[in-house]
Amino acid sequence: MRCAHWRRVPLDLVRETREKSAAEYVDRALQCQLSVHDNGHHYGLLADIGECGTALWLRWRGTTEVEPVVLPDCPVAAPGHDGEGCCLFAGHTKQHTWEDALEEVSCIR
């Protein structure tokens, strides 16, 4: 199951992300992309930032701790020929998105 935590993206960060990534649309609120977890930070995907193999994530914990971080893509794909890629970042905790077969998981990008 996917983590049910949502975070509103600060306005200045939305603006900054638009400029940095040339993204036409940046979500104003993000749901954590990880599978359900008890502790640690939540991560929501803000945007691809053009550089190959990296993306801009919003990392938060509690209500005050929120910051943008650039992270490399998770390199682990599902086993098999045309294994589905993981939508998360390298070194994430919990399952890869393709392991979470109980619900429909789709990469935003």
Ligand SMILES: [Zn+2]
């Ligand atoms: Zn979370």
Ligand SMILES: [Zn+2]
């Ligand atoms: Zn992964």
